Amino acid sequence: MQPHLFTPGPVSIPHEIRQRGAAPLVSHRSEPFFSLLEEISARLKRLLRAKEPPVLFPGSGTGALEALAANLIAPGDRVISFSCGAFGDRFREIAGRRGAEVIPADIPWGRGATPDDVKDALARSPDPAVVLFTHNETSTGAVTPLGECIAALPHDGPLVLVDAVSSLGALPCFPEEWGIDGLASCSQKGLLTPPGIAVAALSPRGWARAGSRPCPSYYFDLSLHRRFLEKERPQNPYTPPVTLLCSLAEALRFLEDFGFGKWFRLKARTAETFETACKAMGLPFFVEDPAFRSPAVTAVKVPGGKGKDMKRALEALGVDAAAGQGKEPSLLRVAHYSPGGWPELSLIAGSIYGAGKMCGLDLRPDFSEAAWNCWTREGE
Amino acid sequence: MQPHLFTPGPVSIPHEIRQRGAAPLVSHRSEPFFSLLEEISARLKRLLRAKEPPVLFPGSGTGALEALAANLIAPGDRVISFSCGAFGDRFREIAGRRGAEVIPADIPWGRGATPDDVKDALARSPDPAVVLFTHNETSTGAVTPLGECIAALPHDGPLVLVDAVSSLGALPCFPEEWGIDGLASCSQKGLLTPPGIAVAALSPRGWARAGSRPCPSYYFDLSLHRRFLEKERPQNPYTPPVTLLCSLAEALRFLEDFGFGKWFRLKARTAETFETACKAMGLPFFVEDPAFRSPAVTAVKVPGGKGKDMKRALEALGVDAAAGQGKEPSLLRVAHYSPGGWPELSLIAGSIYGAGKMCGLDLRPDFSEAAWNCWTREGE
Numbered sequence: 003m004q005p006h007l008f009t010p011g012p013v014s015i016p017h018e019i020r021q022r023g024a025a026p027l028v029s030h031r032s033e034p035f036f037s038l039l040e041e042i043s044a045r046l047k048r049l050l051r052a053k054e055p056p057v058l059f060p061g062s063g064t065g066a067l068e069a070l071a072a073n074l075i076a077p078g079d080r081v082i083s084f085s086c087g088a089f090g091d092r093f094r095e096i097a098g099r100r101g102a103e104v105i106p107a108d109i110p111w112g113r114g115a116t117p118d119d120v121k122d123a124l125a126r127s128p129d130p131a132v133v134l135f136t137h138n139e140t141s142t143g144a145v146t147p148l149g150e151c152i153a154a155l156p157h158d159g160p161l162v163l164v165d166a167v168s169s170l171g172a173l174p175c176f177p178e179e180w181g182i183d184g185l186a187s188c189s190q191k192g193l194l195t196p197p198g199i200a201v202a203a204l205s206p207r208g209w210a211r212a213g214s215r216p217c218p219s220y221y222f223d224l225s226l227h228r229r230f231l232e233k234e235r236p237q238n239p240y241t242p243p244v245t246l247l248c249s250l251a252e253a254l255r256f257l258e259d260f261g262f263g264k265w266f267r268l269k270a271r272t273a274e275t276f277e278t279a280c281k282a283m284g285l286p287f288f289v290e291d292p293a294f295r296s297p298a299v300t301a302v303k304v305p306g307g308k309g310k311d312m313k314r315a316l317e318a319l320g321v322d323a324a325a326g327q328g329k330e331p332s333l334l335r336v337a338h339y340s341p342g343g344w345p346e347l348s349l350i351a352g353s354i355y356g357a358g359k360m361c362g363l364d365l366r367p368d369f370s371e372a373a374w375n376c377w378t379r380e381g382e
Numbered sequence: 383m384q385p386h387l388f389t390p391g392p393v394s395i396p397h398e399i400r401q402r403g404a405a406p407l408v409s410h411r412s413e414p415f416f417s418l419l420e421e422i423s424a425r426l427k428r429l430l431r432a433k434e435p436p437v438l439f440p441g442s443g444t445g446a447l448e449a450l451a452a453n454l455i456a457p458g459d460r461v462i463s464f465s466c467g468a469f470g471d472r473f474r475e476i477a478g479r480r481g482a483e484v485i486p487a488d489i490p491w492g493r494g495a496t497p498d499d500v501k502d503a504l505a506r507s508p509d510p511a512v513v514l515f516t517h518n519e520t521s522t523g524a525v526t527p528l529g530e531c532i533a534a535l536p537h538d539g540p541l542v543l544v545d546a547v548s549s550l551g552a553l554p555c556f557p558e559e560w561g562i563d564g565l566a567s568c569s570q571k572g573l574l575t576p577p578g579i580a581v582a583a584l585s586p587r588g589w590a591r592a593g594s595r596p597c598p599s600y601y602f603d604l605s606l607h608r609r610f611l612e613k614e615r616p617q618n619p620y621t622p623p624v625t626l627l628c629s630l631a632e633a634l635r636f637l638e639d640f641g642f643g644k645w646f647r648l649k650a651r652t653a654e655t656f657e658t659a660c661k662a663m664g665l666p667f668f669v670e671d672p673a674f675r676s677p678a679v680t681a682v683k684v685p686g687g688k689g690k691d692m693k694r695a696l697e698a699l700g701v702d703a704a705a706g707q708g709k710e711p712s713l714l715r716v717a718h719y720s721p722g723g724w725p726e727l728s729l730i731a732g733s734i735y736g737a738g739k740m741c742g743l744d745l746r747p748d749f750s751e752a753a754w755n756c757w758t759r760e761g762e
Contacts (some may be wrong), residue, residue, distance in 0.1 A: 005408070239444075
């Protein structure tokens with residue numbers, strides 16, 4: 003039996019999008035592929051409200067982070083790394099391997115970074131070359147208000163690199179409006195596509211920096227990718243994941259036809275409804291301040307540190323969710339990327355209730371009414 | 383209309399294999415995925431006649447080459463780079479970006495490297511730290527007799543890194559038997575899977591070298607990948623291309639059920655039959671010596687330098703083949719990775735005949751009998 007998938011990536015993907023990737027192969031040096039890439043670029047530009055299309059290449063989100071480091075960080079660069087979870091720590095490690103002088107700015111796990119955190123870090127370490135942010139911290143379910151944090155940086159200050167791996171497509175993310183110089187993401191979360199496509203978007207300042215010095219990697223050389231993207235017909239310097247790109251085109255069609263803005267509101271409402279159900283059951287949240295709670299992934303604190311037990315109980319019921327990552331054994335993480343709706347919300351809330359019973363937790367059973375009221379509060 | 387695909391990657395893939403990748407998603411931290419990876423590893427070990435499974439990660443063949451460079455070459459290492467085409471040159475560039483002192487050993491385009499080439503290069507530059515070979519040079523259709531070339535190196539001499547991007551799965555390639563320390567390949571050619579999976583296989587000596595110094599890349603850190611592969615249940619340090627791995631498992635089942643050895647012989651017979659048809663038409667080969675001609679891709683020299691014209695004429699007929707790469711405008715390259723058989727051989731030979739007519743070439747029409755005789759010469 004195929005389990006119901008609520009993990010924060012890869013996410014459950016509509017049949018039509020998966021099926022598109024099963025079409026017969028085309029060459030990546032042929033007109034059908036060029037048109038496909040052109041369509042994807044146009045739709046991604048509208049999603050990002052950007053003038054220039056992002057670079058797409060075979061990789062995971064981690065690969066996109068590496069590409070930012072390879073092109074926009076030089077050995078010895080002073081890099082302030084804001085981290086509020088396992089993925090912020092990973093971005094930091096990637097910058098460190100690039101030879102950066104990493105200055106850690108640790109935000110307590112369970113919230114995102116704030117403009118005050120930015121000001122504090124700059125007061126301690128003025129004039130960094132680069133700052134690193136994580137937009138949506140998958141390991142804790144915390145969002146960083148990126149626009150506000152970047153506004154707290156000096157104008158024309160450090161390059162701003164952002165891990166948008168688990169935010170792009172699921173919550174508003176507008177790199178050009180917010181002043182992001184390098185954005186990294188991937189296919190398998192908010193973009194509703196199987197894993198295997200890395201996404202990197204640079205600002206004009208980012209491109210200038212990337213072009214001003216040699217890239218230590220051929221594979222991740224974004225300027226090389228850009229030259230191929232700007233050929234008469236857009237393409238890639240080496241073989242792209244053709245079938246996954248077919249799925250991505252279909253997913254972007256689905257999201258744009260739905261309406262990007264309307265989709266973001268649906269994700270927020272889905273997360274709120276799920277939170278309402280959990281709260282009614284008596285389950286607390288790892289991210290205590292609702293302002294930082296992610297519309298993409300909710301981390302519930304399971305009483306008695308039983309995160310892994312809950313995950314296993316859910317598995318026995320046929321549901322895949324994620325336990326905590328690293329130092330947080332009490333967490334159960336549930337993602338909201340997939341289309342879903344009230345039936346799916348009922349499925350996951352009811353399954354958590356049942357799994358809680360299996361783990362000996364005393365959860366309140368009357369969660370459905372509060373959840374239904376939240377779900378139907380808005381008119382959409 | 384879907385064109386008939388004869389390009390050297392991505393290659394035409396049987397429906398069942400593509401369809402497998404359209405199954406509902408599973409989490410990469412769940413039992414169904416661990417079992418899938420275990421099955422793939424076991425089959426790849428039998429294909430490579432290897433004791434240890436290769437590392438698989440999201441990437442193209444170029445990404446696999448980068449992984450070898452990141453883990454097995456250190457800045458300043460003296461690296462003899464044998465190259466007989468565009469992909470040998472790319473491997474060289476990747477080593478150069480890693481900071482290697484690259485010593486080019488240029489083999490004339492149109493043949494592979496030989497043990498004499500190896501001896502000559504070593505006489506000029508004794509005691510290199512690393513040597514680079516390309517097993518099957520996709521840009522020219524030339525094979526290097528790897529086993530013999532490696533045997534010409536001193537015992538316990540330089541680390542041997544091999545680009546097997548377009549050979550693995552289509553021709554015998556046995557890294558442990560031949561003494562390869564790092565082998566790079568990918569999913570979309572001989573492994574009959576859509577593009578997006580990179581393959582890297584290391585020898586015990588390769589693993590020791592990789593583990594003896596820090597890797598400059600998190601993404602390409604093969605020792606990190608190996609630690610995750612050796613967990614109680616095998617997995618990846620970051621999100622793998624789950625759906626492509628489903629297809630890869632299906633493709634390896636298909637190849638192993640067919641019989642790896644029998645499959646290699648079929649590829650060789652397919653290439654020979656195609657060569658026989660081309661020769662009967664009056665088309666010469668770029669690789670003059672049959673001993674170096676690839677069973678995976680044949681490069682035909684189109685009279686009058688009309689490689690691109692032929693490619694366009696084939697496109698107009700509904701067939702995708704590849705023109706020359708870089709400095710060889712006369713080439714037309716046709717790949718033999720896909721299952722195919724006599725009907726497909728008739729399709730491509732007849733299409734080349736027609737496209738030649740469209741380009742004003744004087745090709746002889748009686749190619750079918752010679753080709754049929756070649757195809758039916760063996761009893762399989």
